[in-house]
Every structure is written in C-alpha cells, then in structure tokens.
Amino acid sequence: MTEVKNAKQISDVVWEIPPSYKAGMNVPARIYATKKLIEEMDSGVFEQVTNVAMLPGIVKYSYAMADAHWGYGFPIGGVAAFDLEKGVISPGGIGFDINCGMRLVRTNLRLSEVKPKIKELVDLLFRLVPTGVGVKGTVRMNQSQFEDVMRWGVKWCAENDYGWEDDVSKVEEGGFIKGADPSKVSQQASSRGISQLGTLGSGNHYCEVQVVDPARFFDAKMGKQFGLVHDDQVVVMVHCGSRGFGHQVASDYLRVFDSAMKRYSITVRDRELACAPFSSNEGADYYGAMVCAANMAFANRQVIVHRIREAFKQVFRKDPEALDMHIIYDVCHNIAKVERHKVEGGSRDVLVHRKGATRSFGPGHPDIPPAYRALGQPVIIGGSMETGSYLLLGTEKAMEETFGSTAHGSGRTMSRTAAKKQVSGRDLQQRMEKNGIYVKAATWEGLAEEAGMAYKDISEVVETMHQAGISLKVAALRPIGNIKG
C-alpha cells in the first residue's frame, strides 16, 4: 500500500490518515487527491485535517477535498460533520466569510456577440458593483429592514425589486436558511454590514464573464437541463460572501468560544478551532447569528446579480428577461448546516461544516430545486481568474462518502506575499488581455496576488472529484472578462 505523508492510499484518489497518527484523533482523516496533488499539498493540510479529527463528536471522518490548502483552524477544502448532541460547532470550521459562495447566471448570448463589447461591459460592471477596501453599496436600509435581510435573504430581495420570483428557488436552501436570530447579532456586526449589501469585497472575490468552453463541454445533454444550449454560450459567475457583517459575527463568537471552551472542558490544538457544544447556549446563539450572516450573503450575491442584469441591459439594449438571465444555481462554500445523512447504518441529522467545500447532493434529494431534482444538484467550482471554472453535478456517491460535499475551487499553492513578488499586477493584466481576458481590478497588488500561478491546476482538482464520483463534470467555463476587488 502506497503511503504519502503518513496517508495510506485507499483508491487512486482517496487517502486516509488513521487515528494512530496523532494522540486524540477521534476519527480517521480522509483526503481526496491524486498522487500528484497529495504530494504537492502543503504540510498545513495534514496538520489541520488531523486537528479537526480531534474535535468532540466528529462523525465518520475529517475530510480534505482535492483543493485543500493550509487555512486557519480547519484546512480550506475541509468538511466535518458533528453529532447534534455530543458534537460542536466551530466558527473556524465555517470561516470568517460566512456563506462565501458562488453563483452562476446564464445568458442566451454567444461569444461572438459579447466579445466586441467586453471592455464596455466589464467597465460598466466595475462601476455598478462596488469593489475593494471599505466599499459601501447602494442599498439604503434601516436596522429593521436589515434584520429582514438576515431572516429572509434572497426572498427579501425578490420582494423588494432586487430580483425575480424564480431566483429564490435557484439558490441553495431556497435563498434563506431557517433559524436566523437577529437578537444574537452584535450592534457592531450590524453596523459593519448594513451599508455593504451588493458589494464584492476584495481578496479572491470576483464577478466574471465566462463562456462555455466548446472543447470541454463534457455533458451537453446535462448542460441543456441548466439552460446551456450552445457550446460558446456566455454566463456570469459571482464569488463573494457576507462582507463585514459575517466577518464580525465570526469574530464576536470566536471570542465567546475562546472563553467558553474551559467551561465545557474542551481543548483544541489551534485557538482558531475554538468551539462549543452545538447543544449549548453559546452554540445555539452562534448558529442563530451565523444563519443571519449566511442569509445576508445570499442577499448580497442577489443584489450583485441585479446590478449585473442592469449592466447587460445597458450594453446589449435588451431586457434581462429577453437575454434569459436566469440563475443556474447558487452554492455556499463556507457554512455549517443541519442535514440528514446516512450514519452507521441509519439516517440522522448531523451538523455539517463546509469550509471551502461545496454541497454536492445527488439526484432525488428533496433539498434540490424541483427543476433539477431528478438530475442532481448543480455544483459551481470557481477557479483562478486566468484558468477558468467548472459546472459540475452532485452525486449519490457524495451522499454515501462525504456528507454530500465536494471541492470549491482550485486551491492556493502560493501565499499572497509570495505571489506578488513573482508578478506585477500591470504585467498580469497585459498577459491576460493577450489571452483574451479583460480584467479590471480595484488594485494592482490585489490583482497580482490572484495570478493563476498561485493556484493548483483546477482541472486536476475537478478530475479528482469526478474520478472519485463525488461530483461529475458538466462544463468548463473559460473567463473572458473579470472584475475583482
């Protein structure tokens, strides 16, 4: 049996680290990776995925997906499910950017129609979707309205003219997660978030105009079910989360949990793994506040999509309805949710943490919108702005093996500090333009940090998850225009 970095090979793309690896591990760790990917994974992944395996009440395995890299607390690309009674909830298992996620919107435009206008379109998107440091959005609301956003997410947007009626059903959880409790959100968190609806932020967040790659339209029959009928059809992808609102909710409760752990006799290997029993008052309070942030993130992406529709309307002089600009789907990749899964021969509710990991439910699952239920859940994997992204499909095998979870992106191989030493933002912009990608960024340094060379090969990540049967390839999406914060 092959062994790489203390992980035993279970199949071509699955590796396992047994509990004997580190004292205190409650379950084994499982890593989805080709031999090449696991050999190249940074040491932080192995340390962190096994630290997570030590948390109380963890069920089955601590997982790292093929895009895993060194994060804080959990690895990025980490998945862990916890027993509702004996298990914990951890802000570090969700991330500060609660419900950071991906949304994919289709158009009926083809590459030949969009290419001549890409600069006009990207420049207008950059004006309509605020990006960058400390930026504020254009939606003005009072505290009571903001609390409605916390409770109702996309539903609030649709009722307030920031979306279409059918947008709601095309978002994970129907556009809002039940259980939001605005009374558990601090005034500071509300103050940070109330003016940020419809803003992109910075880091790796982007809004990207993409085209279905004709050479890699793997399952055109399935693509058609999602409205992708041409092999050079233009789509728009959005990557962002709950902005300062979610960041503050996480910071607030990280402090609460850091102190509360003593009370529950919980010790962790990394303070960022601070946690509390899900059944405790602290756990319940954080869950109620975290859901508020998750719903705000759904609403944030919705307002951005509203602006994107406006931009297309102005540039192509057609109503967004006539351009068929429907949402294909919207997925969370920083979240914890109570879901029913098969565990130890039975079926029961567990708390699934996905930190840089995407839900990947198989055909027939009741949580998939009726229009897609027979097919499986659309999975959106965002790559670097140079190398493109993927639309995939969830599977029954994911339900069996990974609590219905798959990867979320390509995963970094190089730190931001290292990346900007290797390339300048201006050079990168010119290189990308030569390669047919027009990018407009809030800062040159921020652009350099997101260069494609700082990431793993997304195709290898996607191929790994496809080969494992966890999420199946539908289409590769090639970038032609991008705005980033």
Add this chain to the structure above:
Amino acid sequence: MATKGRRHSDYRFLSNIALADIAFVARGDSLQSLFESAARALTEVMVDRRTVVGRVTRRIDVRSPTVDRLLYDFLTELIVVKDVDSLLFKDFKVSIAPGRGERRLACEMRGEEIDRDRHALRNDVKAVTMHMFGVKKAGGKAGRWEATVVLDI
C-alpha cells in the same frame, strides 16, 4: 500617552503561512510600541500608508481580560472603523494601563476617509484570526515584545 520605550517598533510579513491569507510578525520595545507596530502592519495590508494624510483624529478605547485578547480586540476595532466609518489611519499612539482583572487600551490615531482616487488601496481585511495568534516577550533584548497575527483576506 505612553512614549517611553517607543525607540524601536517594526513588523514583517511572512510568506507561506495560511496561503489565502496574510501573516505578519510585529515587534516592539514595549507593549505599546508592539501594538502600534501591529496596527501599522494591519493598515499596510489595506493601504500604502504613505498615501494617507492625517487630517482626521480618532480615539478608540478597548478593555480586555488579557494582553493577547487586547491586541485581538484592538486590531478588530480598527477593521470595524474601516468598514463603519470608512476611515484608514496613518499613525497610532497607544497607551495601555492595567485595570482590575483587565487591560485598558487607548489609541489616538490620525488618518482620513477612504479616497479611491488618492489612496493606494490594497486588500480589504476580513478579520483577525486566532490561528498562530499570540503575544509574547521575545528572547534576547530585555523588554522586547513580539506578536504573530494571521489576517483573513
């Protein structure tokens, strides 16, 4: 305001830690100067401070049970002020006093509202993480303090 011991303060960014994020080590000859170094490092992640003019003065007060929580809370407060009031700061004067079972910090800062045309903006910091986070007395020179901070980007 405390001024003694502010002879030397600095920070450096670390490569290859928490890859999607930004890590730094800050140092100071006193606890005050350590906090000022950390505030400068945090701000440098968001903006080139040389482009910020000190036209607005702001004071923040923070109370926390321990020194490391005080640093965590102080840096988090700076991120909050950036989002709520759109303010970025050029310089920081920190004073720290012990209280009953807590540490009290006051910081006077000079800076200005974010100006996208004039400021060389960088990354919008999401939060201070507790990964590898800690304040300690560094070995070697007497009285020298050091903190490791990983910021979520």
